[in-house]
Amino acid sequence: MNRLENRIAIIAGGATGIGAACARRYIAEGASVMIGDLNIDGARALAGELGEKAAAAHYDAADENSVKALVQATVDWFGGIDILHNNVALTSKEIQALDTDVTGIPLDTWELTLKINATSFLVASKYAIPHMISRGGGAIINTASNSGRFGDVVRTAYGASKATVISLTQHIAVQYGKQGIRCNAIAPGVILTDAMNALPELKSLIEPHILTPEFGKPEDVAALGAFLASDESRYITGQVFPIDGGASVHHPQLADVMRSSSSKGQS
Numbered sequence: 001m002n003r004l005e006n007r008i009a010i011i012a013g014g015a016t017g018i019g020a021a022c023a024r025r026y027i028a029e030g031a032s033v034m035i036g037d038l039n040i041d042g043a044r045a046l047a048g049e050l051g052e053k054a055a056a057a058h059y060d061a062a063d064e065n066s067v068k069a070l071v072q073a074t075v076d077w078f079g080g081i082d083i084l085h086n087n088v089a090l091t092s093k094e095i096q097a098l099d100t101d102v103t104g105i106p107l108d109t110w111e112l113t114l115k116i117n118a119t120s121f122l123v124a125s126k127y128a129i130p131h132m133i134s135r136g137g138g139a140i141i142n143t144a145s146n147s148g149r150f151g152d153v154v155r156t157a158y159g160a161s162k163a164t165v166i167s168l169t170q171h172i173a174v175q176y177g178k179q180g181i182r183c184n185a186i187a188p189g190v191i192l193t194d195a196m197n198a199l200p201e202l203k204s205l206i207e208p209h210i211l212t213p214e215f216g217k218p219e220d221v222a223a224l225g226a227f228l229a230s231d232e233s234r235y236i237t238g239q240v241f242p243i244d245g246g247a248s249v250h251h252p253q254l255a256d257v258m259r260s261s262s263s264k265g266q267s
């Protein structure tokens, strides 16, 4: 499919995992893609692999001027912007470990998490939207998370940042819809990136809650991203799409009920 022919995309946080799969897919569908990332070596390696329709730019999502510069670098390099995929998230294990419960979390952990995971989405959108409008419209895709839809015992700042992303998605959809901008959020559950594969305990905790035979892969998210970036989704905006193997659609007790009935069946 060539649904993104002649489109120019930014993937903010695109060097690895879901972002890298999106870069591959958007280019396969005809787009040119600027891969923005703090991990510039990874972004450059991916762009090198993807050929002349890809470019890489260093940016730091924690720095507003750097996010603004990423948008400008895309316009300078490719000539405009049609698709913005905000995908970045804080990846420092040390800071993630401090993102605990409400009484335990240090304020600067909260602030940095919100800055990278949510404020940078606002900033990239703020500077990309006028370029999109000048080309007749565009599509913004925000990677949220199921963590933005539910409470948890830890990762308070991560959850709050993803809930903010969902709200931002709706506000952009409302404010710029008539100017041809659509904005949707993707809310992954567990997706088997390299980082997630390195957490077998978490995988085995979640596995009983997914309804599909296997966990999702970054390519599954990229397929949804390509659809939301393309005109095939032209009547869809302001929505949140969970991509979680059905983990969020059933009663919380389902896994316990199934475990209990299978143990009774065995006795």
Ligand SMILES: NC(=O)c1ccc[n+]([C@@H]2O[C@H](COP(=O)([O-])OP(=O)(O)OC[C@H]3O[C@@H](n4cnc5c(N)ncnc54)[C@H](O)[C@@H]3O)[C@@H](O)[C@H]2O)c1
Pocket: 012, 013, 014, 015, 016, 017, 018, 019, 036, 037, 038, 039, 059, 060, 061, 062, 087, 088, 089, 090, 091, 116, 143, 144, 145, 146, 187, 188, 189, 190, 191, 192, 193, 195, 196
């Ligand atoms: N993998 C999952 O199971 C899962 C589940 C729910 C949501 N998500 C979301 O999907 C998105 C991608 O996550 P992933 O799992 O592919 O992880 P990932 O670590 O592969 O991707 C995150 C990218 O952001 C970059 N990055 C981190 N800090 C940055 C900064 N300050 N400035 C610029 N770039 C920076 C990293 O270098 C990396 O390339 C994130 O928003 C994450 O919250 C992932």
